[in-house]
Amino acid sequence: MARVASVAIEWELVAGTALTLRDMLRSEGLDSWPKLTGGKGVHVMAPLQAVITHDAARLYARKLAQRLVGKQPERHVVSAAPSARNGRIFLDYLRNGRGNTAVGAYSPRARPGFSVAAPVSWNQVEKGILPDAFTLQSPPQR
Template identity: 35%
Template sequence: MRVMHVLKTVSKAAPTSLHRSASKTSTRGRKSPVQRATAGAITITHADRVVYPGESITKGDVAAYYQRVMTSLLPNVVKRPLSVIRCPEGARNTCFFQKHPMGGLHHVGTIELKEEKGSLATYMYAKNASSILELVQFGAMEFHVWSTRIDRLETTDRVVFDLDPSPRVTWERIVAAARLLKVQLDELELTSFVRTSGGKGLHVVLPVNPACSWDLVKDFSHAIATRMATGQPQEFVDTASKTKRAGKIYVDYLRNTRGATSIANYSLRTRKNAPVATPLRWEELSKIEGGDAFTIRSLPRRLSRLRKDPWENIDSVKQTLSAAMKKLEVGA
């Protein structure tokens, strides 16, 4: 069983493939496994280590995947405080959710942030492709980011709704929930985007004016979640209580607080088949079979066929929540 817990420690254009070192020939004439590979400026050691045992996917494969999708990945993570899930011995073994930098990093940015209790702590952020690949070298497999940038930490530019289903909920119900949420946001004259979580659910993401405060974003997302739970109590809950979530979809709005993170677009997940959190066009939902529909193997093929990024306009959408909040208060 894979164990996950929190570990707190303080201390160019991407190429399309890894350059692997030549295999050494043993005295018996057999080649030994590849131990090193280079990814841009980063050396990937133990490149042959299998990190997804059921799929025979190696650490080198993970680095090669991130190189291949780097152009699409970076706009969603660069200069945003980030946390990683590290699995030094692979996804089926002990993994760590880590938000503070480990020793030995040379390409990853750091920033001092005030935490909830007022103390200062050092956080990480990606500066460029080398930042991502260096973290992969240190065993990072998943990338989770704040909904803000390092130059405006006290305001946010995204609202994230995580539609998190309980085990008995069908994919069709999850898709219907996302569409209902989109309709509600459309009625408030707000543009939204959708992605697979790489797990069981979907994320609906709302870009907002960067001047939005954390309190406003949390109040707004809570109001929407409550509206859905009140309107269709047989379908939705707005509380994380597992006893109340049975057979329902949890509309998780708590990712919209200072310090909370959500999975980055194109990040791998430490789950069976190495699924990927994948941004979609809304009209694609009817063609998708699950939140883990795209994987380390299929996602690069998808990118090669796309004419444009499904979220290409997200940073140009500047919308405020003040008018929407007034409408919600009137309708309450």
């Protein structure tokens, strides 16, 4: 899983980065699916082999993120430091570490409007679904 998040970045760039990660995973023979975080990002999940350590999963996600940073360093960053992110999309591979957390599917966020994290389809991402598309007032349909 990789989290694509941003501060003051156009949503289209964030969604485009998630789609690029999808394509990178697909080229390695992995299917993936997106989940809106209900905030400013997209989680990109992909099933790996059945037996893999947390450290190996994090290392794989880090290498994937670093490949993307290498292609577009002006747009992407893997450093969690806010000063390093300045105008770039943070590729958060650290969610894969043992004991690290990520927002759960269908979880409301403590934000204005109470947006809800929810899995979506790649087709919805391609069509421009917004990160706060779902709220407590308009939850995702299952």
